[in-house]
Every structure is written in structure tokens, then in C-alpha cells.
Amino acid sequence: MTTILDQKQISRAIDEIAARVVKDLSPDDSVAAVGIRSRGEIIAQRLAEKLSALLGKDVPCGTLDITLYRDDLNSPSQTTQPQVRTTEIGFDIDERVIILVDDVLYTGRSTRSALDALVDLGRPRCIKLAVLVERAGRELPIQADYIGFKADVQIGKVVQVNLVESDGRDEVTIE
Amino acid sequence: MALKRKVKQFDWQSKHLLGLRDLSAEHISFILDTAEGFEQISTRSVKKAPPLRGRVVVNLFFEDSTRTRNSFALAASRLSADVIEFTQKTSSVSKGETLLDTARNLESMGVDIVVIRHGAAGAPKLLSRSINACVVNAGDGYCEHPTQGLLDVYTIRKRRGTLEGLKIAIVGDIAHSRVARSDMWAMTKLGAEVTFVAPPTLMPAEVEKLPVKISYSLDEVIDKVDVVNMLRIQFERLGGNPFPSVREYSHYFGLTVERMKRAKPDILVMHPGPINRGLEMESEVADGRNSVILDQVRNGLAVRMAVLFLVNQAAAKQKI
Numbered sequence: 436m437t438t439i440l441d442q443k444q445i446s447r448a449i450d451e452i453a454a455r456v457v458k459d460l461s462p463d464d465s466v467a468a469v470g471i472r473s474r475g476e477i478i479a480q481r482l483a484e485k486l487s488a489l490l491g492k493d494v495p496c497g498t499l500d501i502t503l504y505r506d507d508l509n510s511p512s513q514t515t516q517p518q519v520r521t522t523e524i525g526f527d528i529d530e531r532v533i534i535l536v537d538d539v540l541y542t543g544r545s546t547r548s549a550l551d552a553l554v555d556l557g558r559p560r561c562i563k564l565a566v567l568v569e570r571a572g573r574e575l576p577i578q579a580d581y582i583g584f585k586a587d588v589q590i591g592k593v594v595q596v597n598l599v600e601s602d603g604r605d606e607v608t609i610e
Numbered sequence: 611m612a613l614k615r616k617v618k619q620f621d622w623q624s625k626h627l628l629g630l631r632d633l634s635a636e637h638i639s640f641i642l643d644t645a646e647g648f649e650q651i652s653t654r655s656v657k658k659a660p661p662l663r664g665r666v667v668v669n670l671f672f673e674d675s676t677r678t679r680n681s682f683a684l685a686a687s688r689l690s691a692d693v694i695e696f697t698q699k700t701s702s703v704s705k706g707e708t709l710l711d712t713a714r715n716l717e718s719m720g721v722d723i724v725v726i727r728h729g730a731a732g733a734p735k736l737l738s739r740s741i742n743a744c745v746v747n748a749g750d751g752y753c754e755h756p757t758q759g760l761l762d763v764y765t766i767r768k769r770r771g772t773l774e775g776l777k778i779a780i781v782g783d784i785a786h787s788r789v790a791r792s793d794m795w796a797m798t799k800l801g802a803e804v805t806f807v808a809p810p811t812l813m814p815a816e817v818e819k820l821p822v823k824i825s826y827s828l829d830e831v832i833d834k835v836d837v838v839n840m841l842r843i844q845f846e847r848l849g850g851n852p853f854p855s856v857r858e859y860s861h862y863f864g865l866t867v868e869r870m871k872r873a874k875p876d877i878l879v880m881h882p883g884p885i886n887r888g889l890e891m892e893s894e895v896a897d898g899r900n901s902v903i904l905d906q907v908r909n910g911l912a913v914r915m916a917v918l919f920l921v922n923q924a925a926a927k928q929k930i
Binding site: 502510516521551555 | 620621656660927
């Protein structure tokens with residue numbers, strides 16, 4: 436197990452993503468963060484706080500459960516049972532700039548599911564993808580707009596993102 | 611506002627839902643937790659999600675139904691399944707085809723989930739042993755109506771946070787009610803105390819063997835309970851004279867405005883529908899502020915989506 440990001444680096448990565456998001460926004464853009472359960476949800480909350488501070492206005496934040504949109508639901512080879520949980524997006528996504536947030540971008544399949552789930556909720560002006568860690572291994576033509584850290588990880592190895600809110604500490608490791 | 615609940619990791623393994631009697635409290639809570647995730651599908655822009663895409667659900671109803679049949683059909687459609695409607699009156703059953711032959715023929719067309727309502731207790735179980743498709747019981751005889759039981763406890767849990775320690779009265783035609791039985795199993799497993807309230811002629815045989823209290827007087831319990839579930843008098847099933855007159859029944863066992871004055875101010879009033887207004891319940895009560903009758907219908911949709919999703923998931927895993 437090697438640590439690739441510690442608490443300070445995670446915090447800095449989110450700061451940098453927030454700064455770049457703000458730079459790309461037009462003055463009349465209405466922005467919101469949407470995190471993919473479960474780690475993406477936490478990073479999205481932190482990002483929304485930073486964005487609120489930088490923009491001087493409240494940036495709403497929501498949580499997306501992508502279980503019903505997974506592409507392996509009816510595949511007999513799935514090992515763990517998918518748990519359906521709630522999607523909690525308390526604002527209208529129509530015409531907004533949505534920053535879709537996940538912890539790790541790997542195969543791209545979660546992102547694909549999330550995009551399908553999002554468009555069933557409405558029609559945002561655009562959707563941008565922000566991830567804390569990006570690694571090689573894409574199985575779909577998907578790329579991130581904002582990347583906290585590019586990790587050089589062999590395919591098959593696991594990037595584990597631990598966050599204070601869910602795991603008691605901020606740390607990204609390779610296992 | 612629903613309480614935040616941590617969903618426990620759980621492995622749902624059954625590709626059938628035949629009844630609640632044999633499910634544990636953990637199983638039941640897991641279905642309710644799962645249903646919470648399906649509620650929002652009905653409120654958003656596109657009221658459809660893809661998990662049952664390419665699956666076929668048949669509504670195999672040998673008895674009349676409005677709510678349950680439509681609720682299952684809508685639940686299946688919202689999960690992107692194709693739905694076949696089967697009614698006894700317009701089918702070959704009227705030419706003498708047996709239940710199993712009908713089901714096997716439907717299965718040959720590629721049906722994945724059979725939702726069955728039948729007058730004979732045990733019909734869903736028989737079916738589950740004879741065909742490969744998933745079987746969901748939508749009411750069998752006087753035995754069980756599991757999705758109604760689930761939506762009832764879901765509705766209570768949503769309002770009260772838990773069933774633990776609640777006192778619940780189920781009132782009326784218990785003897786002919788599969789709803790009462792499924793409710794009883796679900797409610798007691800989740801920690802509520804259930805009292806059956808009915809005239810002796812409408813109590814089931816051997817009621818003392820069931821995990822419930824018994825009362826022959828609604829006035830005796832109305833001021834003590836947190837929830838009252840008023841069952842429909844099922845005239846179509848009643849033979850003989852179970853009570854002297856409709857007026858007398860209503861006088862002793864109807865939920866009247868007068869009787870409600872003695873109830874706890876936050877009592878939840880439930881009814882599985884369809885209501886005989888003025889008999890089980892006065893209209894003012896059915897439409898009053900304590901009534902959650904329409905919540906039950908709304909929640910039924912989420913609960914049935916969860917059940918269809920879970921049995922299909924279990925079936926997908928068993929194909930290995």
C-alpha cells in the first residue's frame with residue numbers, strides 16, 4: 436500500500452479544481468456541484484463550499500445515486516449486490532452548469548451511468564467532469580475536465596480514496 | 611422530510627416475493643430502504659429508469675383489482691420493462707386452461723417476472739415451484755398481500771421514523787383479509803404491537819395463535835393506538851350474516867368523526883382501499899388531516915418498483 440495523496444494534497448487539489456472551475460465560468464452562469472455516491476458526494480460538498488467562497492454566492496450541491504443506470508445490473512458476473520440509494524438533488528438542473536464530481540476516473544463506466552441519470556433529471560446547459568484522481572484504463576470514450584491528481588497506476592490495482600467524513604481520515608492510497 | 615438512514619449492506623437472494631411471514635425484519639427493512647431510492651423517479655422530469663430494460667413482466671390477475679394492478683403496471687413501466695396484462699375474463703382460462711398451463715405458456719413467450727393475484731391461497735407458491743420466472747404475490751386468497759403489507763409499513767416508517775414500540779389497530783373484516791395478515795407479519799417483525807379489532811364473526815379461526823392482541827370493541831382501543839388501519843368490508847366474500855346490519859357495523863366499528871375525537875391527535879388513519887365511505891369510515895375522516903390513504907397509494911409505487919428490481923437482480927445472479 437502506497438500513499439499518493441495526503442490530507443494537505445487532497446485539500447490543495449480541491450482548491451485548484453475550484454479555481455479552474457471559476458476561471459471557466461461566464462458571469463451569468465449558474466453553477467452547481469453534483470457528486471456521485473458515495474465518495475464523490477463528499478468531494479462535491481467540499482468543492483461547492485470552495486466555489487461558494489470564491490464566487491461569493493451559494494453554490495448548491497446534490498448527490499446522485501447511479502445504481503439504476505449501471506451497465507452491469509443484469510450481468511450474472513457481478514459479485515456484490517448493488518444497493519439502490521436515494522438521489523438527492525434539491526435544485527432544478529435545467530440551464531445550469533453542472534460540475535459532476537467523482538473520486539476516481541478509471542473505466543469511465545460510472546461517469547457514463549451518471550450522465551444518463553443526470554439527463555433524466557433535466558437539461559443542464561453543460562456538464563463538466565471533475566475528479567480527484569485520474570488513472571489509465573478507460574473502457575469508454577470519456578475524459579475529465581478537471582483533474583486533481585494524475586496517478587500512474589497499473590490496471591487491476593485499486594486506488595482507494597479515504598475521506599474524513601466517511602473513513603475518518605483524508606488519504607489516497609494504491610492497494 | 612424523510613430521516614437520513616444508513617443503508618446496510620445486505621444480500622437479497624430471493625427471486626420470488628411470496629409473502630412476508632417468512633421474511634426477517636432485516637429483509638423487510640432492506641426492501642423499505644431500497645424503496646426510498648425509487649421514490650424520486652416519480653417526481654422528476656423523466657419518470658423512467660432503465661434497470662428492467664428488456665425484461666417482460668406479466669400481470670396475471672385472476673381477481674379484480676384497480677390499485678394493485680395499475681400500481682404494478684406503472685412500477686414495471688417506470689423501470690423500463692414491457693408489461694403484459696392478463697385478465698381471466700378475456701383469456702383462455704375461461705376455456706378451462708389451468709393456472710400452470712397458462713403460466714407456462716406465458717413463460718414460453720419470454721416472461722421474466724409473473725405478478726400474480728389468485729383466489730386460492732398458495733397459488734403463487736405453486737407457481738414459483740413450477741416455472742423459472744420470478745413470482746411476485748399480488749394477493750392470494752386470505753393468505754397474504756405482501757406488497758400491501760410493505761407499503762403500509764413504509765408509510766408508517768416514513769411518518770414516524772420507526773415502527774418500534776408503536777401500537778397499531780387493524781379493524782374490520784380480519785377473517786377475509788390477506789392485507790391484515792401481511793400487515794401483521796410486517797408490523798410485528800418491525801417491533802410494533804398489533805391489535806385485531808372486529809366482531810367475533812369477522813375474526814379469523816385460531817386468531818389466538820397469531821402474534822396479535824384481540825379486541826371486540828373499537829372504543830376500547832381507539833384512544834390508545836398510534837395507527838389505525840381500517841379494512842374494507844368485502845361484501846363479495848361475505849356469506850351468511852356476519853353482522854346484523856350495515857348501520858350497526860358502522861356504529862360499533864366505523865371510524866366516525868365522533869370516535870376520532872377520542873384518538874391521539876397525531877394518529878395515522880390508513881385504509882387499503884377501495885373505501886366503502888360511510889361504512890368503515892366517514893368521509894370527513896377519510897379525507898381528514900390524519901389520513902395517509904393517498905400516501906399509501908403513492909408509496910405503493912416505490913415499494914413495487916423496489917420489489918420488481920430486487921427479484922430481477924436475484925434472478926440475474928442465479929444465471930451464473
